[in-house]
Amino acid sequence: xxxxxxxxxVFAFYLIEDVDGRDKPAMTAAPAWRNIVLGAGRIAMIxxxxxxxxxxxxxxxxxxxxxxxxxxxxxxxxxxxxxxMLYHLDVDKAALARQSTVQLPANVQYAWPHPSAHFLxxxxxxxxxxxxxxxxxxxxxxxxxxxPATGALQAHGPSAALPxxxxxxxxxxxxxxxxxxxxxxxxxxxxxINADGTVGEEVKQTAALDGxxxxxxxRATPANNAVILVTRGNAAAAGKPxxxxxxxxxxxxxxxxxxxxxxxxxxxxxxxxxxxxxxPSLRLAYLSLETQNKLHVYRLKDxxxxxxxxxxxxxxxxxxxxxxxxxxxxxxxxxxxxxVYVGNRASDTVEFEGKxxxxxxxxxxxxxxxxxxxxxxxxxxxxxxxxxxxxxFSLDPSGRMLVxxxxxxxxxxxxxxxxxxxxxxxxxxVGDDGKLTFAxxxxxxxxxxxxxxxxxxxxx
Numbered sequence: 001x002x003x004x005x006x007x008x009x010v011f012a013f014y015l016i017e018d019v020d021g022r023d024k025p026a027m028t029a030a031p032a033w034r035n036i037v038l039g040a041g042r043i044a045m046i047x048x049x050x051x052x053x054x055x056x057x058x059x060x061x062x063x064x065x066x067x068x069x070x071x072x073x074x075x076x077x078x079x080x081x082x083x084x085m086l087y088h089l090d091v092d093k094a095a096l097a098r099q100s101t102v103q104l105p106a107n108v109q110y111a112w113p114h115p116s117a118h119f120l121x122x123x124x125x126x127x128x129x130x131x132x133x134x135x136x137x138x139x140x141x142x143x144x145x146x147x148p149a150t151g152a153l154q155a156h157g158p159s160a161a162l163p164x165x166x167x168x169x170x171x172x173x174x175x176x177x178x179x180x181x182x183x184x185x186x187x188x189x190x191x192x193i194n195a196d197g198t199v200g201e202e203v204k205q206t207a208a209l210d211g212x213x214x215x216x217x218x219r220a221t222p223a224n225n226a227v228i229l230v231t232r233g234n235a236a237a238a239g240k241p242x243x244x245x246x247x248x249x250x251x252x253x254x255x256x257x258x259x260x261x262x263x264x265x266x267x268x269x270x271x272x273x274x275x276x277x278x279x280p281s282l283r284l285a286y287l288s289l290e291t292q293n294k295l296h297v298y299r300l301k302d303x304x305x306x307x308x309x310x311x312x313x314x315x316x317x318x319x320x321x322x323x324x325x326x327x328x329x330x331x332x333x334x335x336x337x338x339x340v341y342v343g344n345r346a347s348d349t350v351e352f353e354g355k356x357x358x359x360x361x362x363x364x365x366x367x368x369x370x371x372x373x374x375x376x377x378x379x380x381x382x383x384x385x386x387x388x389x390x391x392x393f394s395l396d397p398s399g400r401m402l403v404x405x406x407x408x409x410x411x412x413x414x415x416x417x418x419x420x421x422x423x424x425x426x427x428x429x430v431g432d433d434g435k436l437t438f439a440x441x442x443x444x445x446x447x448x449x450x451x452x453x454x455x456x457x458x459x460x
Contacts, residue, residue, distance in 0.1 A: 012187070013435040015410065066408040071442030074396050078405050078425060079108035081449030082124060084144075087425075088150050091401045094427040094439035098316045102153045105140045112170045112178075113457045117155060119197045120457060121178055128163030135184055136165050141191060143199050150460050157198030160191060168217045173224040177203070177255050181218035181229060187211035188218050188229050190255050193208035203255035210259050213243040216290075217275045220252060223303040226260065227252045228285075230273050235291050244268025247276075247287075247298075249305055263305050280337045284310075284375040288342050293319060293340050295331065295368065297375055311375070315342045315366045317382040323360040324348030329391055333370075335399040339434030340377055342366045347389040347410060357411045358421075363388055365404060367434055383436040387424045394456040395430065402428045402436060405454035408446055423451050 076087040076096060081365035082104045087096040106124040112121050121143055127136025129375055139162035146155040168181040171193070178191040178199065185210065219228050226249060228361030233245030246264035250257040258417050265271050272291030276298075279286070283300045284421030287309075293316050296309035315328045329343035346361025385393075387406030395402050404426050411418045422443040428436040 007268050009212050020133070021415070024347065059398075066316055066433055069123065074398075075459045076152075076394070076396075076456055076458055077111065077120070077151075078444075078454035079104075079111075080444065081107050083449075084108055084111070084122065084150075084153065086153065086395055088151070089396060089401065091396055094401050094429045094441055096403065096425060096427060096440070099150070100152055102144070102155070104142060105159055105197045106136070106138045106354050109166050110168045110453050110455050111455060113146070113455075114126060114171060114193075115173060115186070115287060115413060117176045117197055118148045118459070119142045119174065121169060121171065121193075121199070123162070123166035123169040123180060125162075125165040127184075137163055138164065141166065141169065141178060141180060143197055144232075145197070146457065146459070149456065151227070151459060152458065157196075158274045160199045160202070167215065170217075170219055170222040172227075173222070174254070177216045179220065179227060181215040182211075183214045183216065183326040185211065186213050186231055187425065188215065188257065190257065192255065205257055207256070209250065209257055210248055210262060212246045214236070214245075214247045215248075216273070219276060219278075219305045221300065222276060222278055222283075226303045228276065228305075229256060230276060230287070232274055232290055233268055235272065242269055245272045246322075247273060247289075247305060253414065261304065261307075265306055267306070267340050274328060277331050277333045277340070278451050279333055279370070280335065281460075282336055282372075282375045286333055286340050287329050288328040288379070290327045291328055292330070293344065295366070295377060296338070297377065299375075311377060313368065313377050313379055315344055315368050315379075316362050316431065317364070317366075318362070324350075330334050330393065332393070332395055334395060334430075334434060335397060338370055338372065340370055340397070341393070341402070342368075343390045343393055343404070344382070345386075345389045345391065346432060347408070349410070352413060352418065355411055355418055357418055358388060358410045363390055363406070364388065365402070365428075365436060367436060381431075381435045383438070384443050386426050387420055391450075392450065392454045396456050397458045400430050402430055403454065403456070405451050407450040407452060425454070426449075 085101045104124040106126045109123045113123040126138040141157040142159040143156040145156040148395045152256045166180045167183045185319040190203040194200040214232045216232045226355045229248040236242040249261040251260045274290035285298045287296045297311040299306045314339040325348045331342045333340045344362045344364045345406040349356035351360045358401040364382045366382040385404045388410045389407045390404045391407045393404040423446045425442045427440045
C-alpha cells in the first residue's frame with residue numbers, strides 16, 4: 001500500500017480468541033469468530049493538505065471485492081467493559097453475526113469513526129457513571145485502524161492519556177481534531193489527529209472555557225465553525241440540590257475554542273440535556289432531555305443556536321406513569337431526515353422477597369415523523385427494546401436497520417417469582433414510514449461489566 005513503511009510497533013491491546021465457545025463476554029447464536037492479528041507497521045508522515053486525497057485512494061481500496069466478504073457496507077461494534085466487539089450485518093434479515101474482539105486499555109466510554117478514512121477513535125476509562133461521575137485513575141483516547149473489507153480492528157499508534165473520565169468523544173467535520181467531553185470536572189479537550197490517523201498532541205486552549213456541570217456530549221456543528229458541549233447538570237438527590245444544565249456553545253477555529261453562548265432555559269433548572277443530533281438538510285438540532293424525558297428542537301442561525309426551543313415533545317408513551325427513575329438517552333436523526341429516534345431507559349430496582357427487582361418502566365425507542373417544512377417532530381411509535389436500559393442504539397447507513405444495546409441483566413417479577421432478563425442486542429427493521437418492527441434478540445454475557453457503547457460504522 002502506498003505510504004507504508006515496514007517497522008515494529010508494540011501496542012497496549014490484546015486479542016480474545018474463542019477457543020471452545022466459553023470465552024467471555026459471549027453472545028448466543030454467534031458464528032465462529034474471525035481472529036484479529038495485531039500486526040506491525042507504521043504510516044509515513046504526509047502533509048496535512050494531502051490527508052483527504054491519500055485516504056480517499058489508498059486506504060479505501062480493499063484487496064477483495066465487497067461482495068465476497070459481506071452483503072452490506074457497514075459494520076456494528078459494541079463494547080462490554082474494555083472489550084470492543086465486531087458484528088457483521090445482514091440488513092435484509094436485520095441480523096447480526098459476531099466476528100472478533102479487541103481489548104482497549106480501560107472500559108470503553110464512547111467511539112467515533114473518522115469522516116473520510118478507515119479509523120475508529122475510542123475513549124476509555126476506569127471511571128464510570130454516577131450522579132456526579134465516578135472519576136477513576138486511567139483515561140485514554142485511542143486510534144484503531146478499520147479493515148475496509150471486514151471491519152476488523154487493529155491498534156494504530158499509542159493511546160493518548162486524558163486528564164479525567166471521557167464520557168463522550170467525536171471528531172470535527174474534517175477529521176483533523178478529536179473532541180472529548182468530560183463529566184467530572186465538566187469540560188472539553190481538543191487533540192490533533194495526525195496526518196497518518198494517529199492521535200496527536202492536545203491543543204492547549206488560550207481561552208478560559210465555561211465547561212458547565214456534568215458534560216455529556218460534544219459535537220461540531222455542520223459548518224464546523226462551532227462546537228457544542230451538552231452539559232446535563234444533576235438532578236437533586238441525597239440532600240444535594242439540583243445542578244443546572246446547559247448547552248455550552250464555543251467558536252471553533254484551528255483547534256481553538258472560544259466561549260460564544262450558553263443556552264440554559266430558566267437558568268438551566270429543569271433542563272437536563274444529554275445528547276443532540278443535527279438534521280441532514282434543515283438547520284435544526286434535535287436534543288434529548290434526560291431528566292425531563294423530552295425532545296426539544298433548536299434552530300441554528302449562522303451556526304448559532306437560537307435561545308429558545310421551537311418544538312417540545314414527550315419521549316414516553318405514558319409520561320404520567322413514572323414507576324422509578326426514567327431517563328431519556330441518545331438521539332439519532334434518520335439519514336433521510338424524515339424521522340428522529342430517542343431512547344427511553346428505566347432500570348431502578350425495588351426489594352421483592354429479598355431480591356432487587358425491576359419495578360417497571362419504559363425501555364423503548366421513541367419514533368417521530370419530522371415535518372419536512374418546519375422540522376416539527378410528531379411521536380408515532382414507542383417500540384419496546386425487549387431488554388433493560390437501552391443506553392445506545394444506532395441506524396445502519398441505509399436507514400433500514402436499527403440495533404439497540406441494553407447494558408445489563410436484571411431481575412423482573414414473573415408471577416409469584418422472579419426471572420432474569422439478560423443484557424442483549426435487539427434488532428429492528430425500519431419501515432418506509434420510519435416505524436420499527438422487532439426482528440432479533442441476541443443475549444450478551446456482560447459479567448461484572450456493562451454493554452456501555454455501541455454504534456454503526458460505514459466502510460465505503
